[in-house]
Amino acid sequence: MKKLINKPESVVKEELEGIAVAYPSLVEVHFDPNYIYRADAPVKGKVALISGGGSGHEPLHGGFVGHGMLDAACPGNVFTSPTPDQMLEATKTVNSGEGVLYIIKNYSGDVMNFKMAADLARDEGIKVDTVIIDDDVAVKDSLYTEGRRGVGTTVIAEHILGAAAEKGYDLHRLAELGRKVNINGRSMGMALTSCIVPEHGKPTFELGETEMEIGIGIHGEPGRERVEIKSADEITEILALSIIEDGPYTRKLTQWNEEREEWEDVEVTSPPLKKGDNVLAFVNSMGGTPDIELFIIYRKLYSICEEKGIKIVRNLIGRYITSLEMQGCSITLVKMDDEMIELWDAPVKTAALRWGI
Amino acid sequence: MSEITSSDVVKWLRLVATTLKENSDYLTELDSAIGDADHGINMKRGFEKVESKLDAMVDKDIGTILKTAGMSLIGSVGGASGPLYGTFFIEAGKEVAGKDSIGINEFAALIKRGLQGILKIGKAQRGDKTMVDALIPAIEALETAIKGGSKIHDALKSMVEAAHTGMKNTIPMLAKKGRASYLGDRSIGHQDPGATSLYLILKSAYDAWHDKE
Numbered sequence: 001m002k003k004l005i006n007k008p009e010s011v012v013k014e015e016l017e018g019i020a021v022a023y024p025s026l027v028e029v030h031f032d033p034n035y036i037y038r039a040d041a042p043v044k045g046k047v048a049l050i051s052g053g054g055s056g057h058e059p060l061h062g063g064f065v066g067h068g069m070l071d072a073a074c075p076g077n078v079f080t081s082p083t084p085d086q087m088l089e090a091t092k093t094v095n096s097g098e099g100v101l102y103i104i105k106n107y108s109g110d111v112m113n114f115k116m117a118a119d120l121a122r123d124e125g126i127k128v129d130t131v132i133i134d135d136d137v138a139v140k141d142s143l144y145t146e147g148r149r150g151v152g153t154t155v156i157a158e159h160i161l162g163a164a165a166e167k168g169y170d171l172h173r174l175a176e177l178g179r180k181v182n183i184n185g186r187s188m189g190m191a192l193t194s195c196i197v198p199e200h201g202k203p204t205f206e207l208g209e210t211e212m213e214i215g216i217g218i219h220g221e222p223g224r225e226r227v228e229i230k231s232a233d234e235i236t237e238i239l240a241l242s243i244i245e246d247g248p249y250t251r252k253l254t255q256w257n258e259e260r261e262e263w264e265d266v267e268v269t270s271p272p273l274k275k276g277d278n279v280l281a282f283v284n285s286m287g288g289t290p291d292i293e294l295f296i297i298y299r300k301l302y303s304i305c306e307e308k309g310i311k312i313v314r315n316l317i318g319r320y321i322t323s324l325e326m327q328g329c330s331i332t333l334v335k336m337d338d339e340m341i342e343l344w345d346a347p348v349k350t351a352a353l354r355w356g357i
Numbered sequence: 358m359s360e361i362t363s364s365d366v367v368k369w370l371r372l373v374a375t376t377l378k379e380n381s382d383y384l385t386e387l388d389s390a391i392g393d394a395d396h397g398i399n400m401k402r403g404f405e406k407v408e409s410k411l412d413a414m415v416d417k418d419i420g421t422i423l424k425t426a427g428m429s430l431i432g433s434v435g436g437a438s439g440p441l442y443g444t445f446f447i448e449a450g451k452e453v454a455g456k457d458s459i460g461i462n463e464f465a466a467l468i469k470r471g472l473q474g475i476l477k478i479g480k481a482q483r484g485d486k487t488m489v490d491a492l493i494p495a496i497e498a499l500e501t502a503i504k505g506g507s508k509i510h511d512a513l514k515s516m517v518e519a520a521h522t523g524m525k526n527t528i529p530m531l532a533k534k535g536r537a538s539y540l541g542d543r544s545i546g547h548q549d550p551g552a553t554s555l556y557l558i559l560k561s562a563y564d565a566w567h568d569k570e
Binding site: 033054108112113116199219220225 | 385389390391392393394395398399402431432433434435436437438439440441478479531532533534535536538539540541543
């Protein structure tokens with residue numbers, strides 16, 4: 001394998017050391033346990049936001065630490081959920097007394113580790129609430145699977161929630177907002193290549209010269225189906241229509257019941273998109289796909305939305321939630337109301353997203 | 358009658374660390390087919406961490422040894438395997454708190470308690486194509502053997518054979534839990550990596566203690 005790395009087992013540590021010296025005015029990096037946190041943490045008078053997940057999705061989540069987005073990000077090993085001690089220490093570092101919200105992508109490992117951390121933090125008297133993101137329409141059935149994966153909507157949620165926290169939303173209101181963003185987001189991804197996990201040394205799966213993988217996640221794993229490669233317009237149509245034609249989606253997501261002091265499964269439903277809806281359209285590179293191709297995808301997405309009477313009010317185009325060097329893209333559409341639009345427009349100052357300040 | 362002592366448990370865990378290191382690539386290959394190619398790497402790292410604590414554990418009770426192993430795994434494995442295996446050992450440890458030696462009955466009880474911990478947080482059922490598909494048959498075989506009068510060696514042998522069969526039986530299963538579940542029908546025809554690491558952990562117990570009666 002050819003990668004710009006030193007030893008495979010040092011990849012995450014060296015990355016974190018690079019980040020520490022690259023953005024000293026924005027973030028600090030804590031080692032053992034590993035987490036990246038705002039240089040000005042703890043920020044008084046607001047709820048702190050923490051997310052995290054395996055490394056290999058950069059800039060998610062470490063690149064999103066800063067004003068208007070995350071207070072801390074916990075990076076695990078490549079494609080591996082971080083451990084509760086990381087989240088617990090990060091929680092103690094960024095909590096200013098207003099409580100902490102965990103934004104959790106829906107993978108069994110992420111959910112288990114974040115739940116353990118939340119329990120540990122509560123034992124220490126810190127109020128913690130959680131929002132789970134499960135927006136990936138490629139996974140159809142949640143009854144016989146782990147449920148939909150958390151993908152593109154995570155990026156959108158992290159800024160909308162970050163902005164709301166800056167505005168002074170309390171923990172409960174933030175959690176409600178996060179759940180609103182989640183049920184209004186849908187994503188679908190595809191890949192032209194797999195990726196190589198450094199310590200594994202070879203591609204997680206092999207695609208032939210004329211093959212593509214539809215319905216991939218962000219961990220380099222195979223998708224729902226492997227088919228002959230098509231044109232960008234045809235691919236965009238497959239992804240966009242999967243999102244637009246996805247019906248109402250009902251499932252149970254785990255949530256903390258403050259009164260009963262226990263976790264419970266709560267039923268939630270994502271309403272389908274419909275004509276007249278305002279959306280944020282997010283076209284994302286899986287890491288290896290260049291901007292030149294992303295704009296070709298966006299062009300077709302724009303025309304499909306126009307055709308369907310779906311109004312794109314905001315957009316995000318680029319590399320934001322990746323799978324190492326995988327070539328491919330994902331599309332996310334988030335139905336936006338006035339509150340969400342205003343929060344999206346609010347200032348953000350992080351390594352990977354910056355406007356307004 | 359032979360007993361399993363604290364130092365036997367330490368020997369088991371050392372052997373698990375060696376076995377998982379030797380099988381790291383194999384587990385990772387299994388995890389490439391229906392996962393994200395990190396299971397072998399994660400388990401190896403986790404048990405290296407456990408191994409580093411073992412020298413200080415030889416004079417502790419079995420409950421403490423298992424609990425320490427479990428907590429160590431939670432802090433180092435990551436993914437779903439960390440919480441699942443961590444909880445397995447922590448719960449198992451509770452069953453034998455304060456004991457310096459146990460019989461095969463108590464070993465069966467601690468494994469069973471470990472399973473209950475896994476079921477509580479992972480919520481898998483038999484047939485979902487997970488570690489539980491190796492563990493449940495293993496416990497059933499162990500309990501049956503003990504009831505039939507088997508002592509340590511024979512009981513553990515039955516347990517490992519059942520774990521092996523359970524692991525192989527995951528091949529035709531459709532994954533309903535974990536990352537493999539996203540693949541739908543494509544998960545069929547591949548052996549589950551979690552069931553495989555579970556089998557290797559139980560086999561290490563047999564390998565460590567097979568010369569007991």
